[in-house]
Amino acid sequence: MCGIIGYIGNKPANDVIFDGLTRLEYRGYDSAGIAVIDEGAIHVRKDIGKLRNIRRLLVDDFASSSSIGIGHTRWATHGRPSAFNAHPHGDCISSIMVAHNGIIENFMKLKKRLSDEGHEFKSETDSEVLAHLIESNYRGDFRQAVLDALKHVEGAYAIAVIHQKHPDEIVCIRKESPLIVGLGIEENFVASDVTAILQYTRQVVYLDNFEGAVVRRDGISFFNITGASVEKKAVQVDWNPVAAEKGGFSHFMLKEIFEQPQVIRNTIGGRTSEEEGKIYLEELKLTGPDIYRTQRIVIVACGTAYYAGCVGKYLIEKLVQIPVECDLASEFRYRSPLVDANTLVIAISQSGETADTLAAVKEAKSRKAKVLGIVNAKESSLTREVDGLVYIHAGPEIGVASTKAYIAMLTALTLLALMLGKIRSVLNSEFVKEKIKELKILPQQIERVLEKHDQIRELASIYKHARSFLYLGRGFNYPTALEGALKLKEISYIHAEAYAAGEMKHGPIALIDDQMPVMAIVTQSDVYDKTLSNLKEVQARSGCLIAIVTEGDSEIRHMTDHVIELPAVSDILSPIINVIPLQLFAYFVADLRGLDVDQPRNLAKSVTVE
Numbered sequence: 001m002c003g004i005i006g007y008i009g010n011k012p013a014n015d016v017i018f019d020g021l022t023r024l025e026y027r028g029y030d031s032a033g034i035a036v037i038d039e040g041a042i043h044v045r046k047d048i049g050k051l052r053n054i055r056r057l058l059v060d061d062f063a064s065s066s067s068i069g070i071g072h073t074r075w076a077t078h079g080r081p082s083a084f085n086a087h088p089h090g091d092c093i094s095s096i097m098v099a100h101n102g103i104i105e106n107f108m109k110l111k112k113r114l115s116d117e118g119h120e121f122k123s124e125t126d127s128e129v130l131a132h133l134i135e136s137n138y139r140g141d142f143r144q145a146v147l148d149a150l151k152h153v154e155g156a157y158a159i160a161v162i163h164q165k166h167p168d169e170i171v172c173i174r175k176e177s178p179l180i181v182g183l184g185i186e187e188n189f190v191a192s193d194v195t196a197i198l199q200y201t202r203q204v205v206y207l208d209n210f211e212g213a214v215v216r217r218d219g220i221s222f223f224n225i226t227g228a229s230v231e232k233k234a235v236q237v238d239w240n241p242v243a244a245e246k247g248g249f250s251h252f253m254l255k256e257i258f259e260q261p262q263v264i265r266n267t268i269g270g271r272t273s274e275e276e277g278k279i280y281l282e283e284l285k286l287t288g289p290d291i292y293r294t295q296r297i298v299i300v301a302c303g304t305a306y307y308a309g310c311v312g313k314y315l316i317e318k319l320v321q322i323p324v325e326c327d328l329a330s331e332f333r334y335r336s337p338l339v340d341a342n343t344l345v346i347a348i349s350q351s352g353e354t355a356d357t358l359a360a361v362k363e364a365k366s367r368k369a370k371v372l373g374i375v376n377a378k379e380s381s382l383t384r385e386v387d388g389l390v391y392i393h394a395g396p397e398i399g400v401a402s403t404k405a406y407i408a409m410l411t412a413l414t415l416l417a418l419m420l421g422k423i424r425s426v427l428n429s430e431f432v433k434e435k436i437k438e439l440k441i442l443p444q445q446i447e448r449v450l451e452k453h454d455q456i457r458e459l460a461s462i463y464k465h466a467r468s469f470l471y472l473g474r475g476f477n478y479p480t481a482l483e484g485a486l487k488l489k490e491i492s493y494i495h496a497e498a499y500a501a502g503e504m505k506h507g508p509i510a511l512i513d514d515q516m517p518v519m520a521i522v523t524q525s526d527v528y529d530k531t532l533s534n535l536k537e538v539q540a541r542s543g544c545l546i547a548i549v550t551e552g553d554s555e556i557r558h559m560t561d562h563v564i565e566l567p568a569v570s571d572i573l574s575p576i577i578n579v580i581p582l583q584l585f586a587y588f589v590a591d592l593r594g595l596d597v598d599q600p601r602n603l604a605k606s607v608t609v610e
């Protein structure tokens with residue numbers, strides 16, 4: 001969603017800020033803007049559209065020698081995408097500029113009050129009230145004006161603010177929406193996420209809720225919402241800036257699909273002992289009694305992370321024999337969920353910033369459940385809310401449609417299930433040893449699937465004009481079908497629906513004809529024969545069938561239009577490999593349709609609002 005970058009240093013501010021904004025593009029946006037202080041005046045440029053189309057406005061025609069400024073990419077919530085609604089937003093006399101992420105819940109009331117006092121608003125946004133509030137609280141002390149303004153604000157915010165009369169500082173502060181400060185040499189940064197500044201510095205301070213900073217060229221002072229100073233420690237971010245580049249691939253999504261073998265190695269790295277049949281998840285922080293006491297597990301997540309959770313349900317129920325429920329975070333938080341101290345809640349999130357997932361965790365904690373996070377982004381908000389963690393080590397994921405984070409989530413869930421199953425004596429060491437061995441060869445097997453990219457591209461060119469797709473899977477691979485359909489609709493805008501293959505005859509079979517391609521996951525498993533029978537029902541109705549099958553399966557060939565063969569793996573690992581051709585298929589369909597694969601319309605990478 002929205003992105004913020006602030007810069008103060010010795011380089012041209014609008015170059016650095018524009019560069020940072022391009023690195024935030026992946027979050028999804030519809031407009032952008034930059035404000036700088038130059039020779040005692042504030043200059044602001046903003047417009048709708050992609051950065052490449054408004055570069056001239058923001059940089060080339062914005063000749064400025066300024067080395068302090070803020071920038072923002074906006075994803076519309078309050079007010080349509082427009083130049084007026086784009087950030088930064090100013091006060092009545094444009095002496096203050098604010099870039100804001102989050103939502104000001106009481107903005108209507110504040111706007112009315114400020115309007116009655118004579119403030120003139122130029123936009124339809126909630127964010128603009130912040131600039132006017134700071135203006136009306138300004139008595140010469142910039143930081144204090146921001147703090148006093150925020151006393152009136154309800155909602156979530158991460159803000160970076162500049163003031164014409166204070167050309168040597170950026171004031172920033174956060175509540176609920178993430179914000180970081182980056183430390184350079186004679187230059188410092190503010191950003192909503194590390195990818196914006198990775199190319200300049202990896203020394204980062206993560207602000208906690210209600211913490212802020214006055215960022216100057218030569219130093220930073222941290223404070224909290226009461227105005228008291230706070231000590232903050234910088235951490236070295238281990239994400240490599242090169243990991244956030246395309247590295248020769250035409251899109252981030254394709255690069256991230258091809259990174260998946262390495263991502264699995266990273267997720268597993270150092271966490272297994274094949275000799276002893278043991279899994280070590282150090283940040284888990286669950287004690288033996290916690291694990292024995294658990295009577296039920298509830299997984300909460302959104303989007304692709306939710307489908308990873310659905311696979312987690314099958315994994316944990318099979319390997320740990322504890323009942324598992326997987327719930328959409330947005331549903332869980334509002335349905336008075338039945339969780340208590342004997343429930344383990346697992347929250348899964350790539351970004352660790354998804355508003356509904358964070359709210360679900362708070363709900364679970366208020367009901368005394370232990371909460372475990374399966375997270376990619378280090379130091380994200382979720383990592384601070386949970387009792388224990390399993391980092392998935394996928395590295396920065398830039399493509400809006402999640403691929404490598406999904407694979408890493410599945411790998412982490414497999415490790416977790418094996419570990420819990422062993423501790424609860426459901427699994428013996430031999431079984432765990434065998435699965436560790438299989439997990440370790442999985443990356444090579446996935447490399448073989450990736451080599452089939454030309455075949456999958458060919459298939460995509462046949463089906464790129466389809467109007468609708470049905471995805472079918474059973475058991476462990478029902479969630480794979482859900483995730484495959486999600487990938488297709490997210491980036492190619494083709495309607496795709498996934499069904500448990502056995503359920504097809506209860507409705508979607510009515511849709512089957514020669515215009516409705518069916519993508520079926522029918523690799524060898526306990527439910528192979530059952531799935532085959534379901535596919536015969538498709539065949540009997542002239543449906544065109546693409547089947548994801550295990551290498552050497554001759555039975556299925558005569559009844560399908562196309563097959564994609566995958567190396568044989570055991571049931572529990574099959575979702576990790578089976579989704580790969582579905583990711584590639586969605587990618588190629590979208591690319592062949594000429595669509596913006598990495599930033600599909602209307603979508604945001606990290607959904608930080610409800």
Ligand code: G6P
Pocket residue numbers: 302303304305348349350351352353354357400401402603604605606607
């Ligand atoms: C958005 C993204 C999805 C992602 C979901 C959950 O909808 O577009 O790709 O799966 O949020 O995000 P999270 O960061 O919590 O995994």
